[in-house]
């Protein structure tokens with residue numbers, strides 16, 4: 591199964607006409623690659639099915655898939671415009687006799703979505719593990735809906751952030767879900783499902799509201815909240831956030847918005863104006879997992895942020911990978927030169943702490959100081 595990946599720079603006002611011309615051209619490029627005994631069919635939209643007959647091994651399939659990508663990646667001339675597109679492919683290998691066709695399509699479709707999920711413009715072979723993944727996501731979606739509707743099982747944990755003197759100055763809200771059957775489900779598993787299913791909207795609102803309410807109890811601490819790129823791209827994101835902050839009566843100056851580079855990658859004017867509006871209302875913006883994405887440094891100039899959080903992988907490799915220390919000191923120097931606060935996350939050892947202090951890191955967070963704890967435990971801590 592093949593599906594066109596439209597890239598950003600395919601002009602939107604190409605319109606239907608151009609879209610159709612592009613898809614037709616895509617189809618004929620596909621057909622030109624195939625042998626007489628193969629088959630190609632357009633399934634609708636920009637999705638095609640290709641049947642390769644008598645394939646003997648995966649090497650042959652690999653070759654054909656690579657060839658398809660190569661040919662599709664060449665620029666398209668459509669109505670006087672140039673378009674660059676990619677193609678995602680899901681592959682299923684099967685003996686044709688005795689295999690249910692709908693079952694083949696279903697599996698190829700799963701593999702296609704995995705290919706899309708893993709960055710597009712690539713191909714993936716179906717595996718039974720993918721099938722289990724789909725079932726898992728379906729179950730999680732249903733149970734998360736229920737948890738949100740009944741307000742059961744979900745809660746926030748809070749992990750302290752300390753300044754150079756070791757004083758707690760803020761906490762980061764982290765989602766916890768006690769699933770009725772599966773036990774604790776980590777946010778790293780849960781958030782992607784919520785993003786795919788649109789549940790990130792209501793879930794994100796719930797998280798923000800909980801964190802804002804909790805912040806009222808801790809006037810001396812800021813509360814940092816994680817937002818997914820999907821939330822950021824939703825319409826009126828900034829207004830929605832400010833609406834909740836105000837409704838809870840939280841002090842905007844005590845709320846910090848954590849975003850990852852994924853938010854900034856699009857270079858989207860909507861994202862930029864959302865960031866501007868949040869900062870204008872007094873909230874702070876921190877760039878999370880800093881250093882793990884692409885060309886991170888250039889984002890700092892284009893987007894207004896207050897803080898960078900150096901990704902914990904750099905801190906963890908201190909003392910093992912030589913360049914970790916160099917990267918950390920460079921980021922701190924650069925951050926300070928740009929007037930930003932620099933935080934290190936994932937601090938676990940005394941050695942890491944000493945190095946970060948000497949390098950002038952402003953804020954620290956990690957198991958060395960405290961794991962994420964309950965809201966009640968924060969109140970005890972904030973009393974000192």
Ligand code: C2E
Pocket residue numbers: 749763764765776777778781797816817818878879902935936937938955956957958962
């Ligand atoms: P993150 O924002 O980078 O959060 C830090 C993660 O590192 C947390 O994992 C935290 O428990 C863990 N951690 C903290 N200190 C240490 C340490 O010293 N060593 C090690 N090895 N780990 C440490 P957690 O809570 O499982 O969250 C994982 C990720 O899930 C978060 O990464 C964040 O991207 C996402 N997430 C968590 N809560 C939310 C939320 O409310 N909304 C959204 N959109 N994403 C969330």
Ligand code: CA
Pocket residue numbers: 593594595596636
């Ligand atoms: Ca498509």
Ligand code: CA
Pocket residue numbers: 762816848878
């Ligand atoms: Ca974070």
Ligand code: CA
Pocket residue numbers: 878879899901902935
């Ligand atoms: Ca992080």
